[in-house]
Amino acid sequence: MTAEYSIRDLAAEFGVTARTLRFYEQKGLLNPGRRGASRVYAEADRARLVVILRGKRVGFSLDEIREMLDLEAITAQTPASINAVLSRFSARIEALHDQREDIDAAIEELNAGRTWLEDRLANREPSEEIKHRARAFEALATARMNVWTGASPEPDSHETQA
Numbered sequence: 001m002t003a004e005y006s007i008r009d010l011a012a013e014f015g016v017t018a019r020t021l022r023f024y025e026q027k028g029l030l031n032p033g034r035r036g037a038s039r040v041y042a043e044a045d046r047a048r049l050v051v052i053l054r055g056k057r058v059g060f061s062l063d064e065i066r067e068m069l070d071l072e073a074i075t076a077q078t079p080a081s082i083n084a085v086l087s088r089f090s091a092r093i094e095a096l097h098d099q100r101e102d103i104d105a106a107i108e109e110l111n112a113g114r115t116w117l118e119d120r121l122a123n124r125e126p127s128e129e130i131k132h133r134a135r136a137f138e139a140l141a142t143a144r145m146n147v148w149t150g151a152s153p154e155p156d157s158h159e160t161q162a
Helices: 007-014 018-026 043-057 062-069 071-076 079-121 128-149
Strands: 033-035 038-042
Touching (some): 007 018, 018 043, 038 043, 043 062, 079 128
Antiparallel strands (some): 033 038
């Protein structure tokens, strides 16, 4: 017996809306059967949804996800087109590794900031290392905010001191 899922079942299991599932169907990513007016999703649709959501989470476009899901088309493609898909996968993997490094660095700096704040709450003088990390985090945050807002660096920033 094959497992079947309603739109409500899949929406609840994966934390998405029924509208999202209908959108993926409209885009050709899911192809549920019908029982009257109701959509009936098979185990294959559920597996495809796992790939779709994972692909979205790591930054693939719906078109790229469609290519991943269309295994029959990929196996029928020329080596050159398969290499193009492989190159996109490799580029995305590299971008994710870069993001992981940025996230790890941000977590480290946030932990240092938290330690500094905890020391301040306990009326203790933070260590020189913590003070240094807090200043570095503040400089990084200011630089990123300047990039996001388009503001120019403040005159007393490290960039203008030479």
